[in-house]
Amino acid sequence: ATALVTGASGFIAVWIVKTLLDEGFNVRGTVRSTSKGDYLANLFKEHGAKFSYVLVEDISHEGAFDEAVKGVDAVFHTASPLSGDAYEPDELIKPAIEGTLNALKSVKHHGPSVKRVVITGSVAALMEPKDQIPAIYTEADWNTFAIKEVQEKGVHADQELKYRASKVLAERAAWEFVEQNKSQIEFDITTILPSFVFGPILQEVLTLAQLNLSSKLFYNATRGEGLPKARALSPFGNYVDIRDVAKMHVHALVDEVAGGERFVCSAAPFCWQDIYNALNAVEPPISNIPKSDFTTKTVHPAINSSDKARAVFGFEFTSLQKTAADTLASLREREVVW
Ligand code: NDP
Numbered sequence: 070a071t072a073l074v075t076g077a078s079g080f081i082a083v084w085i086v087k088t089l090l091d092e093g094f095n096v097r098g099t100v101r102s103t104s105k106g107d108y109l110a111n112l113f114k115e116h117g118a119k120f121s122y123v124l125v126e127d128i129s130h131e132g133a134f135d136e137a138v139k140g141v142d143a144v145f146h147t148a149s150p151l152s153g154d155a156y157e158p159d160e161l162i163k164p165a166i167e168g169t170l171n172a173l174k175s176v177k178h179h180g181p182s183v184k185r186v187v188i189t190g191s192v193a194a195l196m197e198p199k200d201q202i203p204a205i206y207t208e209a210d211w212n213t214f215a216i217k218e219v220q221e222k223g224v225h226a227d228q229e230l231k232y233r234a235s236k237v238l239a240e241r242a243a244w245e246f247v248e249q250n251k252s253q254i255e256f257d258i259t260t261i262l263p264s265f266v267f268g269p270i271l272q273e274v275l276t277l278a279q280l281n282l283s284s285k286l287f288y289n290a291t292r293g294e295g296l297p298k299a300r301a302l303s304p305f306g307n308y309v310d311i312r313d314v315a316k317m318h319v320h321a322l323v324d325e326v327a328g329g330e331r332f333v334c335s336a337a338p339f340c341w342q343d344i345y346n347a348l349n350a351v352e353p354p355i356s357n358i359p360k361s362d363f364t365t366k367t368v369h370p371a372i373n374s375s376d377k378a379r380a381v382f383g384f385e386f387t388s389l390q391k392t393a394a395d396t397l398a399s400l401r402e403r404e405v406v407w
């Protein structure tokens with residue numbers, strides 16, 4: 070079987086491509102430049118012709134994926150903007166929604182053998198403020214707060230809320246498309262909603278500025294002395310290992326019961342001090358880790374629950390120690406050229 074992966078040059082997407090190739094799939098990736106495509110072709114050269122790429126320069130362009138979906142059996146849609154400095158909310162929201170809808174429309178009209186489209190959403194689409202502490206977020210939640218904030222405040226809305234709005238609006242558009250087209254389409258969709266993703270990097274990163282956002286957060290927090298104590302001890306969010314994210318995307322494709330479902334993909338909440346402590350406990354010891362402080366227990370205000378994925382897929386998550394150690398090793402290997 071052949072799977073299409075949109076935005077194949079991204080941090081998560083390269084791992085999805087690798088996992089699919091390792092499972093025996095043929096993979097076609099969409100990229101925005103030939104240099105990124107050539108990098109991937111070289112990375113996966115041991116798989117020969119089982120990996121190929123096509124150029125899709127603008128995912129917002131109607132019909133963007135019409136050629137890319139021809140002859141494929143499954144689609145993974147990961148391409149979506151993450152820019153932390155977007156001024157106009159639409160810089161994030163438009164490509165997120167239109168990219169998603171264009172992928173679904175191309176499948177509808179040109180991808181007759183596609184049975185399922187797996188979409189990379191985010192827990193950002195869930196995190197509606199709640200009164201209880203901790204707030205537990207599941208597949209039943211929808212972040213309408215971010216949409217309202219961005220509608221009311223426009224360019225002055227909080228940066229993070231612009232991104233959250235883009236993810237919730239894009240996911241909602243996908244479910245609405247399926248509902249409105251159900252008598253005319255032969256495929257279903259599944260959405261995977263990861264929290265902060267850490268882990269080894271496979272994508273091309275020529276300069277630090279090119280490093281994807283979640284890896285950059287990890288890099289900045291674990292350099293030198295690390296973060297000041299108060300920040301290191303504050304709850305930061307929830308994390309998940311990149312290899313688990315890729316694996317869950319493949320489960321979403323091959324497991325029949327995953328059709329029409331959302332899945333939160335998140336291991337546990339963390340603060341950076343948890344990561345320093347985990348790194349300091351690695352054997353044999355790793356050099357130059359920010360210091361340990363085993364005394365404080367952080368109360369986490371928000372927990373993203375993956376109980377559904379655990380129950381449906383029998384899913385187990387990688388430990389924080391392994392994720393943190395492998396992320397650090399990968400970043401240290403890469404930083405030599407930055
Ligand atoms: P990356 O920045 O590494 O990947 C983003 C991908 O989307 C790249 O392939 C990028 O292409 C493409 N892309 C970005 N903006 C556009 C645009 N305007 N038009 C076309 N393509 C675009 O980040 P991740 O791998 O982390 O993100 C992949 C997906 O995972 C996104 O949907 C993101 O929302 C989601 N996600 C990520 C989390 C994380 O912690 N990393 C957590 C939860 C969800 P190019 O390489 O050419 O720039």
